[in-house]
Amino acid sequence: MLVGKVAETVRSIEVMWKAGLIPFPRIDEGLQALVAMRRIGPFAASTQVAARRDPTAVGLVDERGPLTFKQLDLRSNALARAWAARGVTAGTVIAVLCRDHRELVTAMAAAGKLGARLLLMNTGFAKPQLADVARRERVGVLVHDQEFTELLSAVGEDVDRYLAWVDTDDPLQRHEVPVLDELIASTDDRPVPLPPRLGGFVLLTSGTTGTPKGAPRGAVSLLAPAQFLDRIPLRAGECTFLAAPIFHATGVSQFMLSFALGCKVVVRRRFDPEETLRAVEEHRCTTLVLVPTMLQRIVDLGPEVLARYDTSSLRIIFVAGSALSPDLGNRATAAFGDVIHNLYGSTEVAVATVATPEDWRLAPGTVGRPPVGCRVVLYDHEGRRITEPGVTGRVFVGSGLSFQGYTDGRTKEVIDGLLSTGDVGHFDRHGLLFIDGRDDEMIVSGGENVFPAEVENLLVERPDVVEAAVIGVPDEEFGQRLKAVVVRKPGSDLDADTVRSFVKSNLARYKVPRDVEFVERLPRNATGKVLRDRLK
Structure with missing residues (x-):
């Protein structure tokens, strides 16, 4: 056990050194950066360290232009001081x-520099969800873009409000709610004293049903970055286009890593597939971070549009957040080359496995292998470990990034110190993991178990299908029957009989959907997950 732990530590240090997170020969700088993260959190520490390393280096580019790490560091100093003067404290x-x-x-x-707890809210919230989360998490300060002002009407009046992004020069709105840019410009930007303790931050679960749960993130192992960097070759000083939203685990994890490596991060307030390609070319981005629905919209632009932009700088297309179908992954590989890195994880466990381009070539649809510091084990419903290839079981993960429980006191099931993801999957003979679906989405029809992903992945292989979802609906004879909800390519005359015949010719009879409905689009949340309750 001790020997294995030492080997894991050595391997983690090697991975971080190779990425440039522990720079040679100034290893002391890298260690100082990692220690700073334990005091003021990853966002403040990464900005601060990068600003010291090169005050002229560009850290962020948005619609309003570039900001250096130094400018971001000074702006966050000023905002932290302004908030402190208004009563914001550690906690x-x-x-x-x-x-x-x-x-x-x-x-x-700024929140990190004050030791405040940061709560990343979902921009797709409805008004009741926003109010429920603000109440449950005891929010004291709410920073929002002007476009979300109406959503705040159900939030308690005791919550201080601040405007972040202002779309219009509305004097009344700007007078009633303080604007961050104005606070920053009018406040001293000297360094802020270290807070008494780390505030940490809270991610929210996807919330495809009900109110999302809060998953807090506090201090983690200094070796934790190796769990991403082991199988995703991010490198110091490069450029990342971050299309996935920062409030989501996919976006925030890659934002933190990119900033820690001193990479320039390019963001846009709204995703546009062609604008993304244009920005990749302009900034010579080496990494593109997406959720699968974004990747699909890019690939669906077609060869003619893709050929207009020079994306040869891309070494990594990082995809996570929901399932990447074999068809989409193969189309993306054909368009961009061997750059697809498919990460599997969750808000609760963070990273579990990563499929490298080599893994994907060997087994399209795989989510790969666990990186250094992670363990993935399958168990049956009686808690017995599954070791045979091809046998489906419940997925459990152990790593230094796993959370310790939700903010409301609940947690996920734990077996042998490993945390349930809520998914089921299997390993193939090469040791590569495949996710078969959500444990609670399994459909039992006539005594046979069906996982929707298998049927969905088959349907999207058809050139006349844009996307598809499969759900179970009540059936008096079989308990449940399968229903396919399909988005056709424009101009397609695909009908229900053809869909059923196609599935029947490729899968077992009990996996054929009896009902087929055609829609213009599937309902999805802000991170691309299908809202299956709406389909029902």
């Missing part, structure tokens, strides 16, 4: 309801 919960832009990043760093 105050600061919620941010913002799209990706400079004021969001500034607020995240």
Whole structure:
């Protein structure tokens, strides 16, 4: 056990050194940066360290242009001082309801410098969800973009409000609610004293049903970055286009890593597939961070549009957040080359496995292998470990990044110190993991178990299908029957009989959907997950 732990530590240090997180020969700088993260959190520490390393280096680019790490560091100093003067202290919960832009990043760093707890709100919230989360998490300060003002009407009047991104020059609105940019410009930007303790931050679960749960993140192992860097070759001083929203685990993890490596991060408030390609070319981005629905919209632009932009600088297309179908991954590989890195994880466990381009070539659809510091084990419903290839079981993960329980006191099931992801999957003979679906989405029809992903992945292989979802609906004879909800390519005359015949010719009879409905689009949340309750 001790020998294994030492080997894991050595391997983690090697991975971080190779990425440039522990720079040679100034290893002391890297260690100082890691220690700073334990005091003021990753957002403030990364900005601060990068600013010291090179005050002229650009850290962030948004619609309003570039900001250096030094400018971001000074802006967050000023905002922290302004908030402190207004009564914000260590332990105050600061919620941010913002799209990706400079004021969001500034607020995240300022919260860390005060030791406040940062709560990343989902920009897709409905008004009741926002109010419920603000009440449950005891929010004291709420930073929001102007476009979300109406959503705040159900939030308690005792919550202080601040405007981040202002769309219009409305004097009344700007007078009633303080604007971050104005606070920053009018406040001293000297360094802020270290807080008495780390505030940490809270991610929210996807919330496809009901009110999302809060998953807090506090101090983690100094070796934790190796769990991403082991199988995703990010390198110091490069450029990341971050299309995935920062409020989501996918976006925030890659934002933290990119900033820690001193990479320039390019963001946009709203995703546009062609604008993304244009920015990749302009900034010579080496990494593109997406959720699968974004990747699909890019690939669906077609060869003619893709050929207009020089994306040869891309070494990594990082995809996470929901399942990447074999068809989409193969189309993306054909368009961009062997650059697809498919991460599997969750808000609760962070990273579990990563499929490298080599893994994907060997087994399209795989989510790969665990990186250094992670363990993935399958168990059956009686808690017995599954070791045979091809046998489906419940997925459990152990790592230094796993959370310790939700903010409301609940947690996920634990077996042998490993945390349940709520998914089921299997390993193939090469040791590569495949996710078969959510444990609670399994459909039992006539005594046979069906996981929707298998049928969905088959349907999207058809050139006349844009996307598809499969759900179970009540059936008097079989308990449940399968229903396919399909989005056709424009101009397609695909019908229900053809869909059923196609599935029947490729899968077992009990996996054929009896009902087929065609829609213009599937309902999804802000991170691309299908809202299956709406389909029902």
